[in-house]
Amino acid sequence: ALFFVAAACGTAPAEPDAGEGTAGEAAPGVQRTIRAGIGLNDQHPQYLGLLKFKELVEERTDGSIVVETYHSGQLGDDRSMMEALQLGTQEVTVPSTAPIAGFVQEFTVFDFPFLFPSNEVADEVLDGEVGQMMLDKLDDQNLVGLAYWENGFRDLTNARRAVASMEDMKGLSIRTMENELHLEAFRALGANPTPMAFTELFTALQQGAVDGQENPVATVYLQGFHEVQDHISNTHHIYSPFVFLMSKTFFDSLTEEEQEIVRDAAREAGQHQRQLNREANAQYLDDLQEEGMTYTEIDEEARQEMIDTVQPVLDKYAERIGQDIVDQVYEAIREAQED
Ligand code: TF8
The missing domain is CATH 3.40.190.170 (Bacterial extracellular solute-binding protein, family 7)
Structure with a gap:
């Protein structure tokens, strides 16, 4: 409440903003x-x-x-x-x-x-x-x-086997989000991806319509996916x-x-x-293991193999999106890493 009063008294823009945005009229009491x-x-x-x-x-x-x-x-x-x-x-x-x-x-x-x-x-x-x-x-x-x-960061879970490398992903049916790049990346990695809305996911896992899915640990635990999934790997493949x-x-x-x-x-x-x-x-990885999931770490070499494998897919999408935009993002990442 204080903030509102201060803002209302402190700044009194005489002119309406000439920029792109539009603003409505105050309608007191509504x-x-x-x-x-x-x-x-x-x-x-x-x-x-x-x-x-x-x-x-x-x-x-x-x-x-x-x-x-x-x-x-x-x-x-x-x-x-x-x-x-x-x-x-x-x-x-x-x-x-x-x-x-x-x-x-x-x-x-x-x-x-x-x-x-x-x-x-x-x-x-x-x-x-x-x-x-x-x-x-x-x-x-x-x-x-x-x-x-x-x-x-998204991690891979499934009901079939422990995944330590791309080799283990071969043929696993994985639910992905409704995004073309996600689909193509998982195909490149050897999995068999199916796009699906999140709201359908638990049932699909429970009924075995798909073997696995990928989401951050917090989601896996709080949505109870450990009840229908046995294995989790720290693929951290997408943020x-x-x-x-x-x-x-x-x-x-x-x-x-x-x-x-x-x-x-x-x-x-x-x-x-x-x-x-x-x-x-950070917290729920232990809880998932206590609930009976096996946890498998992806080592440097296995992760590098994944990185190299998806690179051609990224090149294709960089071209589609506009190389200039992609370069701006890479540049911003480089700058952030220097700080
Ligand atoms: C997914 C996403 C979702 C979120 C949420 C439903 O797997 O990670 O968990 O977008 O808003 O669909």
Whole structure:
């Protein structure tokens, strides 16, 4: 509440912003509702981050904007929720970048296997210029990207055998996200990938429709995948960012102050979410083993073989996306590594 008063008194923009963005008129007394939906369950840091966003927005708007939170795909899967944002029938969702690439293909670059060497480098690149440039591309899709959150490094699980190298992946049927690069990369690695929405995944694993899947440790544990999967390997093959998305129709209806409040809240909640997510990804590997999963480490040599094998796929996608964009991302990673 204090923040809101301070912001309202402290800055008095005389002129409306002449830039690209538009802002609505303040409509005092009218309460607006943000329906925020995600795919993971209410134990996952993705949801805890959403609760933080709710707390910050409701406090800073004095309750004139209310946030209703939905988890476990209650409002749909990543793709259908993004479509709802485009239509203006839902206000917020926080998908992985992989399904976002179906809307803005340049996002594919963030899903290049073995791209980011660490969480910290990912933070710096995504929170920097390149990250913002990509968020700006969402505008044409009637979406506003307010912040990057974290899904994290993805690890492979399956019900058939321990996987220590590509050799062991041969012929495994693996559910992937709905993203062409993911499909091609897994095909190159020798697996037999099937794209599927996350909301269908547990049942597919349970019924043996697919042998395995790949997600960060936090998801594997908190979604109970160990109940239907026996093996996990630290393939860390792709770092998945989450993107905090808002319907542009809704964003444009907010006043400038409100736009600033939701943007700040999305970012601050993201800091909180990333921290919880890292703790969860570190903590739950032991729990998975206690629940009976075998854990197999991918050694240097086996990882290098995977890196070399997917390289031609990456070259093909770099050309498709635009080599200049891909180079900007590589450059930003190099700079972040020097810091
Ligand atoms: C996947 C993703 C998902 C997230 C979540 C549903 O495997 O990693 O866990 O995008 O929003 O589909």
